[in-house]
Amino acid sequence: MNESDSRSLVEEASRVLRENDLGGWTKPAPGLYPHQWNWDSCFIAIGLARIDPERAATELRSLLRGQWRNGMVPQIVFDPKEKGYFPGPEVWQCERSPDAPTSVPTSGITQPPVLGTAVRAVFDRATAAGLRWAPEFAEEMFDRTLAYHRFFYDERCPDDDGLVVVVHPWESGLDNSPPYLDAGSRVHLAYTPKYERLDLLHVSAKNRPTNKDYDLFVYLLELMRDDDWNQKRYLAHAPLQVQDVLFNGILCRAHRDLEAVGAAIGRDTRELRDWRRQTSESINRRLWNDEDGTYWSWDRVAGTALRDDTLATFGTLYGGIADTPRCERLLRRLDDPTRFAPEDGYPVPTTALNSPRYNPENYWLGPTWIATNWLVIQGLRQYGQPDRAARLLHSTVELPKRHGFREYFNPRSGEGYGTDRFSWTAALSIDLIQSQDEVRQAT
Ligand code: 2M8
Numbered sequence: 001m002n003e004s005d006s007r008s009l010v011e012e013a014s015r016v017l018r019e020n021d022l023g024g025w026t027k028p029a030p031g032l033y034p035h036q037w038n039w040d041s042c043f044i045a046i047g048l049a050r051i052d053p054e055r056a057a058t059e060l061r062s063l064l065r066g067q068w069r070n071g072m073v074p075q076i077v078f079d080p081k082e083k084g085y086f087p088g089p090e091v092w093q094c095e096r097s098p099d100a101p102t103s104v105p106t107s108g109i110t111q112p113p114v115l116g117t118a119v120r121a122v123f124d125r126a127t128a129a130g131l132r133w134a135p136e137f138a139e140e141m142f143d144r145t146l147a148y149h150r151f152f153y154d155e156r157c158p159d160d161d162g163l164v165v166v167v168h169p170w171e172s173g174l175d176n177s178p179p180y181l182d183a184g185s186r187v188h189l190a191y192t193p194k195y196e197r198l199d200l201l202h203v204s205a206k207n208r209p210t211n212k213d214y215d216l217f218v219y220l221l222e223l224m225r226d227d228d229w230n231q232k233r234y235l236a237h238a239p240l241q242v243q244d245v246l247f248n249g250i251l252c253r254a255h256r257d258l259e260a261v262g263a264a265i266g267r268d269t270r271e272l273r274d275w276r277r278q279t280s281e282s283i284n285r286r287l288w289n290d291e292d293g294t295y296w297s298w299d300r301v302a303g304t305a306l307r308d309d310t311l312a313t314f315g316t317l318y319g320g321i322a323d324t325p326r327c328e329r330l331l332r333r334l335d336d337p338t339r340f341a342p343e344d345g346y347p348v349p350t351t352a353l354n355s356p357r358y359n360p361e362n363y364w365l366g367p368t369w370i371a372t373n374w375l376v377i378q379g380l381r382q383y384g385q386p387d388r389a390a391r392l393l394h395s396t397v398e399l400p401k402r403h404g405f406r407e408y409f410n411p412r413s414g415e416g417y418g419t420d421r422f423s424w425t426a427a428l429s430i431d432l433i434q435s436q437d438e439v440r441q442a443t
Contacts, residue, residue, distance in 0.1 A: 006433045009400065010430050013400070013429045014051055019421060020423045022079070024058050025041060028040040028423050030419075031202045032418075034084055036079070037076055037111065038074065038075050041063045044427045045427075046431050051430060057137050060141065066106040068097075068100055069100075071147035071151030074108070075171065077104055086196065087195070091221065092105070097229035100229065107170075111170075116145050116254030119145055121431075152251060153275060158300070161282045165241045165244075166247050167224070167241055169220075172246070173247075175209060179296075182308055183302070187219070187220070191219075192219075197211070207362055207363060224238075242297050242299060243286070243300055244312065245287050245312045248283055249318050250318065252280050252319035255273070255275055294309070309354070309355050310355075311372050344412075346395050346396075346398070347373075347392060349366050350369060351364070360412060369409075370432075377389050398414070405425045405426050406420055407425065
């Protein structure tokens, strides 16, 4: 992409973010997603940090309006005026928990913890720009984010080994990804929940989860709600518990980024380092399969590996978890045209091309997403693979350039699906383009 293409893509991406800006926070997209989502806002802040650090800081502060007393940062912070999304606050009923905030309605689960990484991005950009508020922002965010990380170790490590469990497919962020369909297929639904989907008013059913998937999503929500969102009580019988390699990898990376922020403001970061080591060690010990040459998430209820080939394994590059021999095996997988490298296409498909569940048009069953590519690109850079990272970056930003700021894309043709004017596609395109300029200037 030449300089003028890059410039116009950044301009158009900035326009998307302005359109979805609701004052202090950004909705993921018009129509389909009218509230504030956790990891969306983190990715949005990472992009905004490049063009408007002050607004990026506001994005994270507004997300933390929803933080629970037990430290959890929820998946959704609702806009009480907005009625067009299912399930809304009246379904979650989080007021049942004494830990839920009273000033704003939220959902009762969390999402992949990108927050620590977003805090670092905003702090670093604000510092580089000489903005006076940077240390104050870091002080405030350090404590809140540390409390979020502590939530995982206090409430979500049932084996006490640093492996965090995800209890709802929506928490994983990759809602209908094959490991969740597999683990979900073993959940016995004692009844069929009654509800009305609203997502299909905006997006064709062939691009979205099935009604059966939604039955599981809503059933699990109601089951956890019956325990008044009490984590310990629910975990004692939760029928879906996944020790997810991507989620845990993201947490390790966030620990490291928060350690860097803490160190810059003279805070004690030993606890973060210990968590990071423990989680990373457990991922290597429990989730690596040497025969298959990959990491698999673990179904803690069934006591079995979830051997569905998805991009989740590359979370160990992003999280700095794999050692050199394992990294090499993962790179072979990434380069394999039968798995993650579609010929003349747009890697990285979220589900491997040769998986029996692969579907290039459906949500997390195959399409390429900008956010997951962003994670892989960071991982490649970290593991000394600048050329691979640059190639992937190039094909990634071609997607919005050719097909618009769509939610996800066909890994072979590039066709866009889901909603349009999708905020994280815009925000991370900005980050990718500008980061490549930095790499170029440095060499
Ligand atoms: C998608 O998930 C929401 C539920 O959280 C939905 O389908 O209604 C996922 O892609 C998730 O990762 C994302 O955060 C959210 C908003 O963009 O949409």
